[in-house]
Amino acid sequence: MMEVAFLLRTSSLSIQQIADLLHFADSTSLSKFFLCMKGLSPRATTAREADGVGT
Secondary structure, eight states: OHHHHHHHHHOOOOHHHHHHHTTOSSHHHHHHHHHHHHSSOHHHHHHHHHTTOOO
């Protein structure tokens, strides 16, 4: 979980690339996992980071 959040914050990798890197079946599986654990989708998380809101 922490790796996903770290990569979303610090890399320019797409969600699909992060899913591949961390051995998720696909980006949907990563997104569902992240949403369940964090309460936000990966896209919402990166949008909040870009706005300077943080998570």
